[in-house]
Amino acid sequence: MISGASRGIGAAIAARMLAAGWNVSLGLRHPENAGQTTDTRLLCRYDALDPASEPDWIDATIARFGRLDGLVLNAGIHSRATVLEAQEDEFDRLIAINVKSPLRLAQLAWPHLEALPQGKPHPGRIVLMSSLSGKRVKSAGSGLYGISKFALMGLAQGLRQCGRDNLVRTTAICPSFVATEMAAGMVQNMTELTRPEDIAVIAETVLNLPPTASIADIPVHWSVEDCY
Template identity: 50%
Template sequence: MKTSTSSRVALVSGASRGIGLAIARELLEHGWRVSAGTRGPIEALAGQSSDRYHWARFDAFDPATESAWVQAASAHFGQIDAMVHNAGILSRQSVIDATSQEFDEIFEVNVKSPMRLTQCAWPHLKAVQNGKVIVVASLAGKRVRAAEGGLYSMSKAAALMLAHSLRHAGDVDGIRCTAVCPGFVATDMADGVEEGIKAQLTQPKEIATIVRMALELPASASVAEIPVSWKVEAEY
C-alpha cells in the first residue's frame, strides 16, 4: 500500500538551486508540503500554492534565522515531519593551508547550523509519527582523495557523524536520521568538467529521489547512510 504524504511537511535548506531545489521539487511533486529555507526567495518555486509551499529566510551564519524559520514553518503548516539539511559550502583548501577563519566558516555552515536547526525542530519531530532527518553529507566525508579539499572532507565527516548522533538521539521517539552521501553531482560545481564526464555524473534529480525514498520509509527501516557515486569506486 502506498503511504500517503499529502499532509506531511518537510523543511529543506539550501533549496534555491542544485540538489536542494531538486529535493524541494521532488517532494512537492509527490504530495509533500515543503518549507524552503534560503537567503532569498526562490523564483523557480514562486508559482507553488501557499497551502503546499512556504518560504522563509535562512542564513547559516545567522542563528536567529534558524529558530525563526522553524517557528514560521510550524505556524504556516501546523506541523513539521521532516528536516532536510542540504545547505552547505565548499572549500578546496588543504588542512595545511586553511586559516582558522576558513575552518570556522565551513564548520558553521556544514555542521553547526544543521545541528542547531535540528535542535529547533526536535520538539516538532517528536510530536509527529515517524519524524525524519536527512543530512546531505558527501562521499568526501568518508574518504580524502587529495590534499586539496581536506578541510571540506573534515566538515563533511563531522556532518556524517552528526547524522549518526541524531539517529541515536531519536531512537526512543522513532525519529530516524539518514545521511545521504553523494559523490560528484551534475550541479554548477561541475561546470568546468569536460562534457564526456559531465554527461555521466549523478543528477540532482537522482539524489532527490533517494532523499524522498528515505523520508517515506517507515520507522521500522532505519537507514544510517546512503553513499552514491557516478561510478564504481573501489572503496568509500
C-alpha cells in the first residue's frame, strides 16, 4: 500500500515496486484520474482528511490481494510558514495530513502486517516518508512544516518499539529537497536535486530487508550536509 501515489515520490515508488514484481495498492484522492486497475495494481480512494476512506482502502487491498506486506506512508503537504506566522487552521491541516492519518493507517494495517501467511518468512514493514526537516530546522520558513515532520518521526519511533517483538519493522526515509512539484519555487536548480526514482530505490531496499536489519531512519541529501 502506497499513499499519495499519483505523482512525485509516491508514483516513483509504485512504478519501482511494480517493476520488481510486487502487487501494489495505491491510495489516491482521485483514483478515477489515474487510469485503470489491473491484476497487479489496485487504485483506491484515499483522502487524509477523510478518515472513513482509510478502512475502506485497507479492506479493498486485503480483498484483492489477500495480505499486506508493506505500507508506505508517503502522502503529505508542505508549508512555508514560520512558527510566528502560523495560523491555527494551517497547523491543524498539517498535523491532520502529515501525522494523524499516517497514525490511523498504521493502526489499521498493523494486524495484517504482523500476520504470517503460509510461505512468508517474516512480517511486513512500514516506511514513513518524512524529511530532513523532521531532524533539524534550517530556516524560519521550514519551522511549521518541521513541527509536523518531527511529530512524524515520533510516530516512526513509536511504531518501531511496537514491532520489537512481532518483528514488524518501521523505517523513516528523510530526504532534503527532491525534484518534485513540492520543491518547485523553493530551489533554483532543480536538476541538482535528488530524484524521486532515487528515493524509490531506497524504499524498495527497505521493504525487501529481513527483520534482522532494523533501520530507524535514512537521511538523504542531494549534496552534503554537515550533520542531521
